[in-house]
Amino acid sequence: MAVHKRSYRSYAGALTPAWSRFTIITRYAFRNLFRSRMLTAYFVCCFFYPLGCAAVIYVNHNLSLLTSLNIREVLAIDADFFMHFLAVQSAFAFILTAIVGPGLVSPDLANNALPLYLCRPFSRAEYVIGKMAILLWLLSLITWIPGLVLFGIQASLAGAPWAWANIGLAWGIFIGSAIEILVFSLLSLAISAWIKRKIAAGAALLGVFFFGSGLAQVINAVLETKNGYLIDLGNLLTTVEGSLFGHANPVGISASSAWIALLAACVFCIALLERKVRAYEIVVG
Amino acid sequence: MAAVIELDGLNVRFGPRDILKDLRCSMSGRAIGLLGPNGAGKSTLINTLLGFYRPFAGTARVFGHDIRTETRQIRALTGYMPESDCFIASMTAVNFIRMMAELSGLPSDAALERAHEALFYVGLGEARYRRLGTYSLGMKQLAKLAQAIAHGPKLVVLDEPTNGLDPPARQRMIRLIREMRDTNEVSILISSHLLRDVEETCEEVLILKEGHQVHYANLEEERRANRRFLELETVGGDNGFADAVSALGCECALTSAHRMKMVLPESFAIRELYRLAGERNIQIRRLSYRRDSLEDIFLKAMESTNGRP
Structure with missing residues (x-):
């Protein structure tokens, strides 16, 4: 089908491996996302706090600087330090999800584009993974990756004994971030798949967290129970992350209950996606 | 195929x-x-x-x-x-x-x-x-x-x-x-x-x-099959034309004195009809192939009851 010939010809060249096709969606979405200056600026802002933390760690180990300032230690670099780091970055991650997430699936639904994706050798699961990979990358870059870099800096400055004694912190940073990224990504994709308008989908994502938290308080107050926290995603994530850093949640539910509730939320989101991400909806009846 | x-x-x-x-x-x-x-x-x-x-x-x-x-x-x-x-x-x-x-x-x-x-x-x-x-x-x-x-x-x-x-x-x-x-x-x-x-x-x-x-x-x-079905309208001559056409291997049926329908054999050439008509001093006023258009096929199909043929 050369331009000058303008006749149909089939394609007989090489094909890309089937497993890699989900990355195409991710690649095109990234290209589109960073056209927005606002998003780019916000994304850069997400690295300010990790840079501050890195500076604190450096200053903490710079004896001459501390001596000249007559300070023994700026901050203790321990579980609390990394948990606080994760809490701050989680807030950034949530806002980033609220900006990026609603625009992932809803435009495809609004434009009826799903049949065009799914009529190719490309499954619904690959479509969802491709879309989810966008958030996985973005959120990873501002949560566990800088977290582990900070851990690495601290380990290199404090020495191997500190690293071995606190290796659980690295694990906590990674697992805590991973569950958070998974929940944020699945939830925003599910909402994006059910609400075609991007702004409404963004509002719904905020609503799930804030309305869920308010409803949990009402349930707890009315029924005199703590089980209301099971629908408070923010509290569930805090409980799980706290348990990973050795902190029990004094007011909420147990860590195991929080894990189960978060996994149930993920399964629910997958079910929502399974129902909505289809080439055509089947009208029964 | x-x-x-x-x-x-x-x-x-x-x-x-x-x-x-x-x-x-x-x-x-x-x-x-x-x-x-x-x-x-x-x-x-x-x-x-x-x-x-x-x-x-x-x-x-x-x-x-x-x-x-x-x-x-x-x-x-x-x-x-x-x-x-x-x-x-x-x-x-x-x-x-x-x-x-x-x-x-x-x-x-x-x-x-x-x-x-x-x-x-x-x-x-x-x-x-x-x-x-x-x-x-x-x-x-x-x-x-x-x-x-x-x-x-x-x-x-x-x-x-x-x-x-x-x-x-x-x-x-x-x-x-x-x-x-x-x-x-x-x-x-x-x-x-x-x-x-x-x-x-x-x-x-x-x-x-x-x-x-x-x-x-x-x-x-x-x-292709439709090309073998022919409708003919003639002026002049007599019924002998139909017999002559039949003698060339065509199946021929008269629908009126000057109108006939015929099924042509595979190798039949239309010029044979003109030759026969010329010999018998017959004018061929109309010669048309049966054209069972897609519309005819579709309408026939739609007439079937409950969607069954």
Whole structure:
């Protein structure tokens, strides 16, 4: 089908491996996302706090600087330090999800584009993974990756004994971030798949967290129970992350209950996606 | 010729409703038409062949691949142009078609090259850097066709390709379909409720009504067969003309004194009729082949009760 010939010809060249096709969606979405200056600026802002933390760690180990300032230690670099780091970055991650997430699936639904994706050798699961990979990358870059870099800096400055004694912190940073990224990504994709308008989908994502938290308080107050926290995603994530850093949640539910509730939320989101991400909806009846 | 599509007792059900009922057919033409009134099940059949809907009973095969178990292989061989507006409004045509070709498995560079080629081929070369959201309806239809052929499939499925097109745009679409058909590199399945579109492009036609298969016709064979049926109107002479024609091997029946219908043998040349008429001083006032048009076939099929032939 050369331009000058303008006749149909089939394609007989090489094909890309089937497993890699989900990355195409991710690649095109990234290209589109960073056209927005606002998003780019916000994304850069997400690295300010990790840079501050890195500076604190450096200053903490710079004896001459501390001596000249007559300070023994700026901050203790321990579980609390990394948990606080994760809490701050989680807030950034949530806002980033609220900006990026609603625009992932809803435009495809609004434009009826799903049949065009799914009529190719490309499954619904690959479509969802491709879309989810966008958030996985973005959120990873501002949560566990800088977290582990900070851990690495601290380990290199404090020495191997500190690293071995606190290796659980690295694990906590990674697992805590991973569950958070998974929940944020699945939830925003599910909402994006059910609400075609991007702004409404963004509002719904905020609503799930804030309305869920308010409803949990009402349930707890009315029924005199703590089980209301099971629908408070923010509290569930805090409980799980706290348990990973050795902190029990004094007011909420147990860590195991929080894990189960978060996994149930993920399964629910997958079910929502399974129902909505289809080439055509089947009208029964 | 190997079958392009085989329907083997295909039944599709949505909840309690049977949408497609026991379809059995083997189609091997370069261009296959799916005809039927609205709600006949044409789009459902296409969506089932593409693996969007699961059969309730029976199965179908596309190039020998079973739709129940080999959906991915079928999709790799197929290009699909949906009926409804399907595109990503914020993307330029060339980027959109490149992405779709990449999703079909083409490497990025090859996909870009073929996206440009496909857009030139359908006549959108000059508009290929424009956003799809700014396209007119006719241009969107052409862009949908471009994305269906960019990866060079063996089967192109076109669902109502001329929907909403003005006459020149429709002619352009029909010409493109015929050109693709005549390259012999691709088979085409066209779903339409417009008889003219199917008649102008297809060699085979499957007519559906209320989910039933009411007629299957090989239009090429029918056109060939029709060429053997002749209606003649003469002036002058006598009944001896009919006998003389019969003597040449034609089956001849007089419908009135000067009108006759005849079935010509395979090797019969029409000039023999003119020669006989000349010898007998008979004027041939009208000579017409029977033309059982697709409209006749369709109307006959629609007359069947409950969608059954």
